[in-house]
Amino acid sequence: RKEVEQDPGPFNVPEGATVAFNCTYSNSASQSFFWYRQDCRKEPKLLMSVYSSGNEDGRFTAQLNRASQYISLLIRDSKLSDSATYLCVVKRADTGFQKLVFGTGTRLLVSP
C-alpha cells in the first residue's frame, strides 16, 4: 500500500462545476499536509497548506481529518486554467529528518 493514495482520475468537468479530490495517508506520524499543483511538463508548485480546522483560499477549500487520515480539496466554479494534476503531499519527521511524501496525483481536465 502506498503511503499517500489518491484517485488518479482524470476528472473531466465543465467550466463552473465543483469538483472534490480525496487523499488518504497511512503514516500516523505525518505532521503537515499540502496540496501541490503540477502543470504538464512543469515542476510542482504549492497550492495550499491543509490545516486541521480546514481552510479556504478563494475557490479552493482544503479539509483534514486526522482520525480518518484523510485530506480533501474542493474546487468551486472550475476554470479552464484549473486543468492540472493535483498532488496530495504529507510531511513527516519520524526518522529525525523532515520528508515530504507525494501522492500519485489526481488529474483534472476542465472543459468549456
Add this chain to the structure above:
Amino acid sequence: SAVISQKPSRDICQRGTSLTIQCQVDSQVTMMFWYRQQPGQSLTLIATANQGSEATYESGFVIDKFPISRPNLTFSTLTVSNMSPEDSSIYLCSALTGELFFGEGSRLTVL
C-alpha cells in the same frame, strides 16, 4: 521563497555513462532533496542532501548509483551513474524553506 536553477534541463545519454545534475538555490537553505518523476508517475524521493554530511537515501536508492554532493547551503549535485534506459526520468531538485520549492527539472533520456 526560493528560486532554484537546475541544469541541464534535458539530456540524452548513452547507457553505461554517468550524468551530473547541478542545483543552485538563490538563498541558503538547510534542507535540499532530490526527487525522480518517471513518465505518468508522481514524485519519488531519492535522497535528502545534507550539508556537511552524507546524503540520506530512501529505500531502493543507493549512494553508488546516485551519489550526491552538498558542498554548501546553496548548491547540490546528483549524479546518475552507469545509466540504463530504466533511469530515463525527470530529476527534480527541491529546497525546503517553509514550503517546498522545486527546480524546473532535468529530463534525462537514456538510449
